[in-house]
Amino acid sequence: MSAGVEKARERFVSTWGEMASRWGINKTMARVHALLMASDAALSTDEIMAALGISRGNANMNLRALVDWGLVRRVAVGGERREYFQSEKDVWNMCCRIARERKKREIEPVIGALEECLREAGTGKDAAAFRKRLTELLDLVRTLDFVLGQLARQEKNAVMPKVLTLLKAMA
């Protein structure tokens, strides 16, 4: 078979790592994720360490984070004691998991903080313009929160693909 496949996998791993770090996600975490996505079989910690040239501690930490995000599962491989890891293979599910976690970790706290700002800004006339902008911003962030929520509920709710189809049709 063509030798390019391995090069392609490597390129994929580094592309994914690069992209993730621009979106505030740990580069190594994304590389581990990409490696698992690119691999048909489940991989052990040692295989991941070897493939990416990272330490045991680092591998462990990032694998745990990926499991927390719901992007990777631990799997038992017949008879073996060692743990193996396997990524969620459905990219749409993957996207839903990411939406759910970012909503929870990054959007919801901001909504709370903006509400607090609004409360703190009081009712004075000098803050009227500020309050208006805060209100509009809060509205926007709530919309984003709503959209991510819909994405996150995907498994129970098929509305998102319909909307996307519709959006393309309307364009």
Next chain:
Amino acid sequence: MSAGVEKARERFVSTWGEMASRWGINKTMARVHALLMASDAALSTDEIMAALGISRGNANMNLRALVDWGLVRRVAVGGERREYFQSEKDVWNMCCRIARERKKREIEPVIGALEECLREAGTGKDAAAFRKRLTELLDLVRTLDFVLGQLARQEKNAVMPKVLTLLKAMA
């Protein structure tokens, strides 16, 4: 007037900075942006330096980046030689600018790289599953690219708010 307004502005600045840094955006850049959003009047470099306690070089760099992103404008204040800065006040426009830039800087290059991976992966049977996953991923990223593109075109295209309204109605 209530003394809380200034506290509210400060909280807003730090909230915005915190959020941005979790999404891969320079924290100081976001704080400058927030300061300008919270301020009714245009501000000079010196005022920004004083308000945020940052150096001239830092202020200059981040202001330029904000201007590049289309989130902040330089404005002339009658007779004065010094430059003043003012943020885009419409939050929806702001959102469109961010969508446009992130699409251009971060999504489009990834699409190119994934296409290259797919080409490089060849046609061998051993890479069939990898190719399948790459294809699905590419599809997903292209969808995101499309959505950001629609957002970015907002000024010429009112489709996005309609879709959002619809999404809420369908939920």
Next chain:
DNA sequence: TCATACTTTCAGGAAGCACTGAAAGTATGA
């Protein structure tokens, strides 16, 4: 053209975040 008032650049330093590796912890089967 020069003095002035302001802006921009960039080398070096500081801060924060990620990584290593060895030691401690845990589960398994004999």
Next chain:
DNA sequence: TCATACTTTCAGTGCTTCCTGAAAGTATGA
């Protein structure tokens, strides 16, 4: 219960990114 095979933790280190401040650059009006 112990030996073994593996996983997890975390203090110290390294690396990247960000920031500073002084020097160079630029525009303006006299």
